[in-house]
Amino acid sequence: MIDVTLKDGSKIQVEKGTSVIEVAKMISHGLARNAVLAEVDGVVTELGTALDKDCTLNILTFDSEEGKKAYRHTTSHILAQAVMRLYKDVRLAIGPATENGFYYDFDIDGTFTSEDLVKIEEEMKKIVSEKLPIERFVLPRDKAIEYMNELGETYKVELINDLPEDAEISFYRQGEFVDLCSGPHLDNTGRVKAFKLIQTAGAYWRGDEKNKMLKRIYGTSFPDKKLLKEYLEKLEEARKRDHNRLGRELELFTTVDYIGQGLPIMLPKGAKILQILQRFVEDEEEKRGYQITKTPFMAKSDLYKISQHWYHYRDGMFIIGDPEKADEEEVLALRPMTCPFQFQAYLTKTRSYRDLPIRYAETSTLFRNESSGEMHGLIRVRQFTISEGHLIVTPSQLEEEFRDCLDLATFMLKTLGLHEDVFFRFSKWDPENKEKYIGSPEEWENVQSAMKTILDNSGLEYTEGVGEAAFYGPKLDIQIRNVHGKEDTLITIQIDFQLAERFGMVYVDRDGTKKHPYIIHRTSIGCYERTLALLIEKYAGAFPTWLAPVQVRVMPIVEKQADYCAEVVRKLKALGVRAELDDRNEKIGYRIREAQVEKIPYMLVAGDRELEEGKVSVRSRKQGEMGSIAVDEFCRMIKEEIDEKRI
RNA sequence: GCUGGUGUAGCUCAGCUGGUAGAGCAACUGACUUGUAAUCAGUAGGUCGGGGGUUCAAUUCCGUCCACCAGCUCCA
Known part of the structure; x- marks a missing residue:
């Protein structure tokens, strides 16, 4: 006989050689019925396994991983x-x-x-x-x-x-x-x-x-x-949240056959959200010491040859002209990344270590020739706009600047309400596939170990992705899943130890020698189209008030109160609130329903009662009817909600 | 790019084995003056994703191109 210690600490004695499933039957028939696997002395084992010595036994059901x-x-x-x-x-x-x-x-x-x-x-x-x-x-x-x-x-x-x-x-x-x-x-x-x-x-x-x-x-x-x-x-249910479906239903974007794949049209409401996000990002970056640049959408192949894009990223680029003749004649290409352009700003004069860090930001439209089967709604497109940025730093500034980038990204995610939906990936190179990258194995190992130290010091939990690095350096990718469970990169922070040298970017150090800076490539909110897609799915189209393309719709019960309502709209607009009037000759229930379906955060209704008292009847998308309050009171309330970016 | 699916009115969709199309919503017109998720009636709207082929005849069959969707990451 052997002793089998169960999960609850109790022991039963069974014949040596008894199988796990037989023991389960002795414990309870229900358990035996639901048994899937077992842990014997902490090791995962199948139900048919014979027990041949004293052990602990934990029957695993479907509920375990x-x-x-x-x-x-x-x-x-x-x-x-x-x-x-x-x-x-x-x-x-x-x-x-x-x-x-x-x-x-x-x-x-x-x-x-x-x-x-x-x-x-x-x-x-x-x-x-x-x-x-x-x-x-x-x-x-x-x-x-x-x-x-x-x-x-x-x-x-x-x-x-x-x-x-x-x-x-x-x-x-x-x-x-x-x-x-x-x-x-x-x-x-x-x-x-x-x-x-x-x-x-x-x-x-x-x-x-x-x-x-x-x-x-x-x-x-x-x-x-x-x-x-x-x-x-x-x-x-998840399919109903699909940004592709909701984005079209809510008139945020559309696509047109004869424009082409991966080239969506942002309709007024979608474009409005992108504008809100962009203004928010640009203001925040300015607060954090970024300088804005505005650089060209295309360049000669010469530039991409220096940056090595021509050799490591050409398949991803839209090239104007014959790439094979790039050595003899001018061949332009649309930019797939902003880095080589923004570096030119740095190169305009001699930089001292005192000038660093330099933080450049740009709301940057990029073009990438994705394979035809890769496009997906707003998540993967051929033209998109990214909150791009490059920080030029000395080695000793690298860690602090990197962490500031991470802090900015985290701030963005929290403001958008996405911070609990993301996970972090340390994307490394693949030593088995050296031709994909520039730089030597030693350089890669060095920068990766530096980056690992920074990540570990920050206390971040992350997974590692071998072969997921950019061709010029390792990345911290902030990943998110869409409604279908598919994973995509939302935000990325990268350390580049290669391109400064290629572009001859230097600073004069304290000792008078010229040194190559490190470059951090980063985005604060990611690419706007993709972020919008994930926001649509996150909120099922019912955006927080600060992001909603239409925040308030004001409706008179009958024509008689239309002027009063128009005045309320004017007041709200004067405060910067996106309000509109619906004085169509329809029943109030009909107009309420439409506003609700359009997921407008607030509906204000005014009849004779409200008109006399200078009030509006407030109906929120979330809570329904909230009763009548003074117009000024509502203005104060919604202004506060918007200013706080409440989610 | 590859595999599969899909493409009919502005939107959502119906249209069996080939005989040139229909509903609901939206739009427009009129009536109704309305109190918190759909008032009623009428009108108009389509070279059935594009070009091509087979056929007396193609939305329907074949082929091709375009677009949209899902997958191609989970490695016995």
């Missing part, structure tokens, strides 16, 4: 099994669990249609009802390769070949289906209670576009139908 992952990973195997049963000439690639579900990649001729998905789901249901036991087995490398070759699973062979020397090569079998897999898995296909195949997509083998494109099926699974339903409803 590991449990969720295994549950969905097993569902992906069921998907693969169903596909193997239904289609010929399928080869399996990979099928992991993801954050919210799973996918499996198949190499198959033809495509999966939505009817196919229904068919596959039916087959998966069968596999679940067959309650197939899932068994793990291990093969030595040569046998494993031989086995997969027999099955024609060439992708699996490739995977095995790439496993480290000492790796244990494990397989999982359920019924007739076998897959190379490290696990862990559930012990039986019957445990999967509710699943749904969500969509199909193409995906390159190993994420490399040089490889063959496979057919991917995405799905998700839950331990009961209610949870699945809730999840699907949540997805549906």
Whole structure:
């Protein structure tokens, strides 16, 4: 007999060799039913594992991270099994669990249609009802390769070949289906209670576009139908917040076929929000010691050759003329970044260490020739405007200036109400891919370690992204997810130890020698279009009053009070409040509804009662009717809300 | 760029296997003078994303281009 210590500290005695799931049954049938995995002495283990010595045991259900992952990973195997049963000439690639579900990649001729998905789901249901036991087995490398070759699973062979020397090569079998897999898995296909195949997509083998494109099926699974339903409803809700949909509905922007991809038209309301943001950013930057520049939208290839964009970023640039003739004749290109332009401002005279730091800011329109499939609403476009800036600093100023940039970014995020939605990524170079970058490995290691020290000193929590650096230096990226869960960079702060030298930027130091400064490339609020997109999604189009393109709509009950209402509008406008009059010959309920649908923060209604008393009846988008108050009182209230940028 | 989906009135969408289109909302006109999320009636609006092909006939079938959407980051 062995002692098994449970999560609550109690002990039970079981026969040596008893499996985890049998112990779970002894504890409670409910637990055994919901069991997914277990932790034995703190190590994640499958339910079929036999206990052979005294140990602690914690049964994991779907509610644990590991449990969720295994549950969905097993569902992906069921998907693969169903596909193997239904289609010929399928080869399996990979099928992991993801954050919210799973996918499996198949190499198959033809495509999966939505009817196919229904068919596959039916087959998966069968596999679940067959309650197939899932068994793990291990093969030595040569046998494993031989086995997969027999099955024609060439992708699996490739995977095995790439496993480290000492790796244990494990397989999982359920019924007739076998897959190379490290696990862990559930012990039986019957445990999967509710699943749904969500969509199909193409995906390159190993994420490399040089490889063959496979057919991917995405799905998700839950331990009961209610949870699945809730999840699907949540997805549906998220789609309603999609900035692409709301932005068009609320008349913030539009696109036109014959203008082109990634080139949205900002309509008056959208442009107004961008203007509010821009003024806010420019004012704040001025307060923080930035000087503004205004530089050209294009330049000769000569400039980009110095900056190395011509060699490391040319695919991303719109070039006017034949780039192949750039050495013989004038070839212009639209700017993809502001740095080489802004550096020219620095170069206009000799700089002393006393002049540094110099902080340049520019509301800068950039042009990037993104691949056609990459564009997405306002989030990824070909022309955009960024709150660009470059700080030219001495080495000893680097840390403080970097932290000030971070502080500015944080201030922006807090003001916009986005600070709880972001996460930080330290984006480093990829030493395996040196030709992507300029500078030597030693320089990269040095600057990265300097940046790491700064980040660690700031107490920031961050992840690391290898291969995510800019070609000229490492970055701190402030990342955010859109309603579809897709991650994008909102704000970035970069340290550049290369371009000052390339451009011959120097300062005269205390000792009279010329030195190259460090450059911090940074943005304070990111690119305005993208930030707007994320704000639309964050607030589902119902912007905080200070950002709302229309803040107040004033409505007379009948024509008789129209002049009075027009006067209220004038008063508000005089205070800088964006107010408008709706004196159309419609019922008040109709006009209220329209204002509500347009997500206008305040609706002011005036009838005879209000007119006599010099009041307005206030209705807020959030709280509904708030009662009648004096016009001046409302002016004071809303002014305060706007000035404080209340969110 | 690649994989898949989509494109019909300003917007949201209907239109089965080919026989040149329809609803709701919006717009316009009129009536109603209205108290907090849709008053009623009428009118007008479309070379069915663009060019091409097949056909007696194409919104429908084929091909091509354009645009929009999702995925191509999670690595047994």
